[in-house]
Amino acid sequence: MASWEEVKRLAADFQKVQLSSTTQRLSERNCIEIVSWLIDRKLIDLIFTSDGKEYMTSSQLVQDILGELYIRGGRVNYVELSKTIGVDLSHITNHVPEVTRGRKDIYSILGQLIDTSYIIKIAGEINQKLIQQGQINIGDLTIQYDLPADFLQRNVVEKYLGKLIHGEQDKCDPKIFFTESFISRSRAKIRGALMALTKPTVVSVILNQIEVTDKLFFSLFDQLSTYGFLTGRTTSAQYVPNVYSRSQNEWVQNFFKQNGYLEFDALIRLGITDYKGYLKKHFANENVVTLKSSIISFQLIERIEADLEECISSKSFVDLQSSLPNLLDDEDIKIIIDKVVTGQRQRNIVILDNFLISKAFIDIMAKDCEGFLQDKVRDVVKSGSYQQYLTDLQVRTTKSSKCDDEEVKVDKREERRKKAASGKSGGGAQGRETKTKSTKKPTRIKNIQDDSDDYFEKTEKKVVLEVISASDVQKLIESKVEEEGLGEILESIVNYLLQVLNESGLEAAAKLYETTIADQTASRRHTHNDVQNKVNALLGDVRLFEKGLKCFPIEVQTHLYKYLLKTICLDIVNEILNYVASEKGLNVEAEKLTNEQRTKFINDLTPDYKNVLQNLLKTLSNQSVEEFTAAVEICLTECSMILKKIDKKKDKLVISNHKHALLEQLDKCDDSALTLHLASLIIFVTVTQNMLHASGRHVSSILTYLKQYLGADQFSELSSYHDLVTIMLNGGSEAESAKDQLKERMPSIKKIANEFKKSVSDKS
Amino acid sequence: MVDEGTRKTLSGIPLLQTKAGPRDKELWIQRLKEEYQSLIKYVQNNKEADNDWFRLESNKEGTRWFGKCWYIHDLLKYEFEVEFDIPVTYPHTAPEIALPELDGKTAKMYRGGKICLSDHFKPLWGRNVPKFGLSHAMALGLGPWLAVEVPDLISKGIITYKEKEPEKAT
Numbered sequence: 001m002a003s004w005e006e007v008k009r010l011a012a013d014f015q016k017v018q019l020s021s022t023t024q025r026l027s028e029r030n031c032i033e034i035v036s037w038l039i040d041r042k043l044i045d046l047i048f049t050s051d052g053k054e055y056m057t058s059s060q061l062v063q064d065i066l067g068e069l070y071i072r073g074g075r076v077n078y079v080e081l082s083k084t085i086g087v088d089l090s091h092i093t094n095h096v097p098e099v100t101r102g103r104k105d106i107y108s109i110l111g112q113l114i115d116t117s118y119i120i121k122i123a124g125e126i127n128q129k130l131i132q133q134g135q136i137n138i139g140d141l142t143i144q145y146d147l148p149a150d151f152l153q154r155n156v157v158e159k160y161l162g163k164l165i166h167g168e169q170d171k172c173d174p175k176i177f178f179t180e181s182f183i184s185r186s187r188a189k190i191r192g193a194l195m196a197l198t199k200p201t202v203v204s205v206i207l208n209q210i211e212v213t214d215k216l217f218f219s220l221f222d223q224l225s226t227y228g229f230l231t232g233r234t235t236s237a238q239y240v241p242n243v244y245s246r247s248q249n250e251w252v253q254n255f256f257k258q259n260g261y262l263e264f265d266a267l268i269r270l271g272i273t274d275y276k277g278y279l280k281k282h283f284a285n286e287n288v289v290t291l292k293s294s295i296i297s298f299q300l301i302e303r304i305e306a307d308l309e310e311c312i313s314s315k316s317f318v319d320l321q322s323s324l325p326n327l328l329d330d331e332d333i334k335i336i337i338d339k340v341v342t343g344q345r346q347r348n349i350v351i352l353d354n355f356l357i358s359k360a361f362i363d364i365m366a367k368d369c370e371g372f373l374q375d376k377v378r379d380v381v382k383s384g385s386y387q388q389y390l391t392d393l394q395v396r397t398t399k400s401s402k403c404d405d406e407e408v409k410v411d412k413r414e415e416r417r418k419k420a421a422s423g424k425s426g427g428g429a430q431g432r433e434t435k436t437k438s439t440k441k442p443t444r445i446k447n448i449q450d451d452s453d454d455y456f457e458k459t460e461k462k463v464v465l466e467v468i469s470a471s472d473v474q475k476l477i478e479s480k481v482e483e484e485g486l487g488e489i490l491e492s493i494v495n496y497l498l499q500v501l502n503e504s505g506l507e508a509a510a511k512l513y514e515t516t517i518a519d520q521t522a523s524r525r526h527t528h529n530d531v532q533n534k535v536n537a538l539l540g541d542v543r544l545f546e547k548g549l550k551c552f553p554i555e556v557q558t559h560l561y562k563y564l565l566k567t568i569c570l571d572i573v574n575e576i577l578n579y580v581a582s583e584k585g586l587n588v589e590a591e592k593l594t595n596e597q598r599t600k601f602i603n604d605l606t607p608d609y610k611n612v613l614q615n616l617l618k619t620l621s622n623q624s625v626e627e628f629t630a631a632v633e634i635c636l637t638e639c640s641m642i643l644k645k646i647d648k649k650k651d652k653l654v655i656s657n658h659k660h661a662l663l664e665q666l667d668k669c670d671d672s673a674l675t676l677h678l679a680s681l682i683i684f685v686t687v688t689q690n691m692l693h694a695s696g697r698h699v700s701s702i703l704t705y706l707k708q709y710l711g712a713d714q715f716s717e718l719s720s721y722h723d724l725v726t727i728m729l730n731g732g733s734e735a736e737s738a739k740d741q742l743k744e745r746m747p748s749i750k751k752i753a754n755e756f757k758k759s760v761s762d763k764s
Numbered sequence: 765m766v767d768e769g770t771r772k773t774l775s776g777i778p779l780l781q782t783k784a785g786p787r788d789k790e791l792w793i794q795r796l797k798e799e800y801q802s803l804i805k806y807v808q809n810n811k812e813a814d815n816d817w818f819r820l821e822s823n824k825e826g827t828r829w830f831g832k833c834w835y836i837h838d839l840l841k842y843e844f845e846v847e848f849d850i851p852v853t854y855p856h857t858a859p860e861i862a863l864p865e866l867d868g869k870t871a872k873m874y875r876g877g878k879i880c881l882s883d884h885f886k887p888l889w890g891r892n893v894p895k896f897g898l899s900h901a902m903a904l905g906l907g908p909w910l911a912v913e914v915p916d917l918i919s920k921g922i923i924t925y926k927e928k929e930p931e932k933a934t
Contacts, residue, residue: 003793007826010800017807018819030814033839 049086058095061087065099065113069106074118078111109151123160130167134182135216138175149175172219186212187220194227198247200240203230248272249282256283260303261296289339291332304340308356312349315360350496357493365493366500369476373501376472377508386509473497531579532641538572539629541691544651546625548690556701564693565620569628573616576635577601580609612638652689659685666753672742673725679718679753680706699725714752721749773903776809778802783894785854786827795855796826799897806899817910818846818902826850829859829898833906835914840925842914846906858889859898861906869922870913881905 035055038044046055056064064085069076078096082089096113100106105116122145130136138157142149147156157165157177168183170176189210197206207214221230228241248270256262262283267275279288279295287298304318311318341349341356350357380386474494542564549560577598593601602613616631636642659682666678673696680702684692687709694702703722707715721742728738780798784791803820810816818833830847844863851857860878867877874880885905889896896904917923 003790003797007793007796007800010797010804011822011826014800014804014807015821017804017811018816020811 047087047091050082050088051086054086056087058098061085061091061095062098065092065095069113069115074115074121076113078113081113107151107155110148114147119156120160120164123156123164126157127160127165127167130165130177130179134185135176135178135213136167138177170215170219173215176215178216183220186216187223190217190220191227194239194241197228197239197241197244199244200238203237203239206239252282256295256297260300261294262288263294265293289336291335293332296336301336301339304336308340308349311356312358312360315358315364317355317357317361319355355492362493362497362500365477366497366504369473369497369501372472372476373505374508377505377512380505381509381512386513390513469498473501528579528639528641531575531639532636534575535572535632535636535641538568538575539632540650540654541693542568542572542625542629544654544691545693548684548688548692549694551688551690552701552705556698559701560692560694560698561625563695563698564625565622565628568693569620569625572632573598573620576616576632576639577613579639580605580613608638655685655689655691658691663754666750670746672721672739672746673729675746675749676718676721676725679749682753683710717745717748717752721745770904770908773809773907774900777806777899777903779892779895780855780897781894783855785852785856786825786850787852792826795894799826799899802897802899806903817907820846820898820902833863833910835910837915837918842918842923842925855894855897856890858886858896858905859901861901866913866917866923870917872909872913879906879909882908 035044035046039046046057047061048055065076065081068081068084072080078089078092081087082092085092096108099113100108103115107114126136126141138149138153141147141152141157145152153175158169161167161169161177165177167177167179170178189212190206193206193210203214203217207217212220226242228239228244231238231240251270252262252267255266262279264275267278272278279290283295288295289298289301307318337351337356341351350359350362474490477493477497478490545564545568546561549557549564552560574593577593581601599614599617602610602617605613612631612635616628616635619628619631622628662678662682662685666675666682669675669678677696677699680699681692681694683706684690684702687706692702700722703715703718706718710718724738724742724745728735728742778801780795780802782791782795782798784795786792788795807816817835818831820829820831822829827850828847829850830845832843833846834841834843836842844865846861846863848859848861850859858881860874862877863873863879864877866873867875872880888904889901892900914923
C-alpha cells in the first residue's frame with residue numbers, strides 16, 4: 001500500500017503547508033490601506049493617478065507637466081497632459097498655477113500651456129509666412145494656430161516684431177502686418193492697374209483683378225492719386241482715371257467747339273451722369289443756350305439769326321432742321337425758335353414745323369392763289385353759301401345773346417317733359433327725384449349747361465366757312481413748293497395758307513358780298529322790277545320779231561314761229577321761273593333745266609303758281625305767239641307784275657340797236673356760216689326795217705325773200721356763198737375746198753352787208 | 765467567464781491527469797495524490813500572495829473533506845465551517861461544497877448548506893474533466909461565492925463579526 005502511504009504523506013504535507021505562516025509581505029491591499037490611512041490622517045499629500053493604482057506627489061506632477069511640455073515642443077493641452085501623465089484633469093488644472101508660478105516664459109492659455117520656445121518657433125513661422133505672403137492678418141493666424149488673437153498680437157507678433165518678425169504694423173489696423181516689399185509690390189500693382197485703366201471702373205473690379213485688399217488699396221491710393229480720382233471710399237465707388245476725364249473733357253470741348261452743340265445723351269454715354277454739374281463747371285465761361293436735351297453754342301444761335309435775317313431779306317425760307325444739328329428734337333427747336341424769332345422778326349417770319357419761312361415767301365405763294373381765291377370767293381358769294389354762313393353767324397350771336405332768356409323757357413318745358421316721362425316710368429330713383437326738390441335742382445342746372453354747351457358746339461362748327469379747300473391750295477402751290485424743296489412741310493404750308501387765304505377770302509367775300517348784296521338787295525328789291533322790265537323787253541322783242549317774220553310765206557312762218565318760241569319765249573319762261581324760285585328761296589337755274597326737270601319743278605310748286613306756269617309751258621309747244629303772250633300776261637299778274645303797254649315809238653330805236661348789235665357781231669365774226677347768217681339778217685333788217693329772229697337753217701329762205709331787194713351780183717355772190725356753206729356743212733370731199741373758198745369770200749360778204757346798209761341808208 | 769483575478773489564480777493551480785473516482789481503488793489513490801499535490805500548490809500560491817483563505821483536511825479514504833474558510837471584510841475576518849463529500853461519479857460530477865452555518869440564511873444555497881454555484885461553473889467543470897480537481901472547485905466555486913455573498917450578508921446584518929481571532933494578521 002505504498003500509494004496510500006504516499007497519500008498519507010501528502011495529506012500531512014498539505015496540513016503542514018496550510019499551517020505554515022503566510023509570508024510577511026505587505027500585500028497591495030495592505031499598502032492601499034496604509035496609504036489611504038496616511039492620507040486620511042493628512043500625514044502625506046499624494047495624488048491618485050486616474051487608474052487608481054498609482055500615487056504621485058505634487059512636485060512630481062509639476063515636474064511631469066514641465067517634462068511633457070518640453071517633449072511636446074512647448075505647447076501642451078491640459079487634457080492631453082491628464083491623459084499622458086495619467087492624472088485627473090482637475091489635478092492638472094490645480095497644479096498649473098504652481099507650474100507657471102515664477103516662470104515667466106510659460107503661459108497658460110485656453111486650457112493649454114505654452115512656453116517661450118514655442119512662441120519663438122511660431123514667431124519664426126509667422127515671419128516665414130509674412131515673407132511669403134507679404135502681408136499677414138492676426139485673424140488668419142488665430143485660425144492657423146488656434147490661439148486667441150490678443151495673445152498672438154501681444155505676446156507673439158508685437159513682441160518679436162523687428163526681432164524675429166521683420167515687417168511693419170499697419171497704422172490703421174494694428175491686426176495687420178506687412179513687409180515693405182509687399183507694400184511696394186502692392187503699390188506697383190495698383191499703380192499699374194490705375195495707369196492701365198482708361199475708363200471709369202468700379203473699385204471692386206480693380207481689386208479683384210489685382211488681388212489687393214480694399215483697405216490697402218485705399219491707404220495706398222492717396223499716394224497714387226495723380227492717375228485719377230475716386231468717386232468714393234467704398235469698393236462700389238468708381239475710379240475715374242485722369243486720362244479718361246482729360247480725354248473726356250477734350251472730347252467734350254472739341255465736340256462743342258466743332259459742332260457748336262453738346263448733347264446730354266452723349267455726355268451720359270461718356271459716363272458723365274451729372275451732366276448739369278459738369279456743364280456748369282466746364283462751360284461756365286462759354287456762352288451757351290441750354291435746351292431740353294442739349295446745349296448749343298451762342299454762335300450757332302447767331303448763325304441761325306443771320307440765316308434768319310438773310311431769309312427775311314431774300315424772301316426765302318430756312319430749314320432749322322438742316323441748319324441745326326440733327327439730334328435736336330422739335331421741342332428744342334421750338335426753344336431756339338422762341339429765342340431767335342423775336343420782336344421785329346416775328347412779324348416777318350412764319351414758323352411752320354421746323355421751317356422758318358419769310359412772310360414774303362408766303363405772300364408770293366398766297367399771291368399765286370389769289371386769282372383762284374377770287375374765283376372761289378365769287379363762287380361762294382354767288383352760290384349763297386356765304387350768305388348761309390352769315391346767317392349762321394348771326395343766328396349764333398343772337399342765340400347766345402338770347403340764350404339766357406331762352407334757357408329758362410326751354411328748361412321749364414324740358415322739365416315738364418321729364419316729369420311726364422318719369423311719371424310714366426313710375427317709382428324707382430327717378431320717381432323719388434321728382435318728389436325731392438333739392439336733388440332736382442342741380443340736375444336741372446346741369447342739363448341746361450349740357451344742352452347749351454352742345455348747342456354752342458354745333459353752331460360753332462357750322463359757322464366756319466371754307467372759301468378755299470386744302471386740296472385746292474395744295475394743288476396751287478404744290479409745284480412751287482416742291483421746286484423750293486419744301487415738299488415735306490407742304491401740308492403745314494397749305495394749312496397756314498389755308499387760314500390766311502380763308503381769312504382774306506372771307507374778307508374778299510364780305511366785300512364782294514357787300515357789293516353784290518347792294519346789287520342783290522337792290523335787285524331783290526328790284527328783282528321784281530327787273531324781271532318785269534326784262535320780260536317786257538323780251539316781249540317787245542317777240543312782238544317785233546313776230547312782225548318781221550310775217551314778211552315770210554306761211555310755211556316759212558311756222559318754222560320761224562317755232563324757233564322764236566323755243567328761244568326767246570323760253571327765255572321769258574326761264575326768267576319767270578327764276579323769279580319764282582328766288583321768291584321761294586330755292587336755288588334753281590332755270591336756264592340749265594331740261595323740259596322734264598322744268599315740268600317737275602313746276603309741279604313741286606304751290607298750286608297758284610303751278611297752274612299758270614303749266615299753262616305757260618304748254619303754250620311753248622304750240623306755234624302761236626299770241627297764245628304765249630296771253631299766258632305770260634296771266635303769269636305776270638300772278639307774280640304781281642305789270643305788262644307795259646306797247647310803245648311803238650320805241651320800236652325804231654330797238655330795231656336800230658338790234659342792227660348795230662348785229663353789225664358789231666359781224667365785224668368780229670370769222671366763222672363763214674355765221675357770217676352769211678349775220679349778213680342776211682342785217683340785210684333783212686335794213687330792207688324791211690323789221691327785226692328777224694331766225695336760225696342758220698332759215699338763211700336760204702331769208703335769201704330768197706331778199707332777192708328782190710338785192711343787186712344781181714350781190715345776190716349771186718350771197719347765194720353762191722350759201723351753196724358753199726351748205727356744201728361745207730354737209731361735209732364730203734368738197735368740204736375742204738369749199739372752206740377755203742368761203743374764207744376767201746368772207747370779206748366780200750361782210751362788205752356786201754356793210755355796204756348794203758350804207759346804200760340803203762343813203763337811199764333813205 | 766471568470767474575472768481576471770480568478771483566471772490568474774487558476775493558471776497557478778496545476779492540472780490533474782488521472783480520471784478516477786473513489787471506487788476506482790488504485791487509480792483513486794493516484795487521483796488523490798494528484799489532488800493533494802494540486803491543493804498544496806494552490807495553498808502555497810495563496811500564502812505567497814498573502815491570500816490564504818481556507819483550511820482543509822480529509823478522512824483516510826479522501827472521500828470526505830472538511831475544514832473552514834474565511835473572508836476579510838472591512839478589516840474583519842468572517843469564518844465559516846466548510847464540508848463536502850466526493851461524489852461517486854467524481855470527477856465527472858463536481859463536489860457539492862457546503863457551509864452548514866449559513867444554511868437558510870441566503871437564497872443562493874441548497875438544502876443542507878450546499879452553495880449554489882454560478883451558471884458557468886458546471887459547464888466549465890464538465891469541459892475540464894479530469895483536469896480540474898478540488899483546488900479548482902475551491903478557487904472557482906467557493907472563492908467567488910464568498911466574495912459575492914459575504915459582504916451582502918454582512919450588510920443585511922444576517923451574519924455578524926464574532927470576536928475570536930485565531931492566528932492570522934500580524
